[in-house]
Amino acid sequence: MDIWDNFWDFFWFLFWTVAFIAYLITLFSVVADLFRDRSLNGWWKAVWIVFLIFFPFLTVLVYIIARGRGMAERSQERALHTQEAVDKYIGDVAGTSPSDEIAKAKSLLDTGTITADEYAAIKKHALHGLRVP
Secondary structure: OOOOHHHOHHHHHHHHHHHHHHHHHHHHHHHHHHHHHOOOOHHHHHHHHHHHHOOOHHHHHHHHHHHHHHHHHHHHHHHHHHHHHHHHHHHHHHHHOOHHHHHHHHHHHOOOOHHHHHHHHHHHHHHHOOOOO
């Protein structure tokens, strides 16, 4: 009978551990959302933080009920902004294809901006996957 008591004790320990971790994640999400919200002035943010310190579980519950929709909208806005920044960065870092580089070099050659030797060097680097300094 002792092994079953230990099993259920272990089960409850795991349950409360997962519940506590979920609560901490929610608490940190609320705090992050408080500081992300530009429509809320500093005094109201301070009031929310004070209540989070003294009545954490109740305050998190009230915050999610009262401001959950705005919290989701700010989170979505942040995700879209981050995705746009990542896409821009990837576009800047990825560069262009060799054919695009050769076409640009050809247009520069046609306008007289570069010489035939420079065009040949750019073409050679583009075809061999090397970047032109």
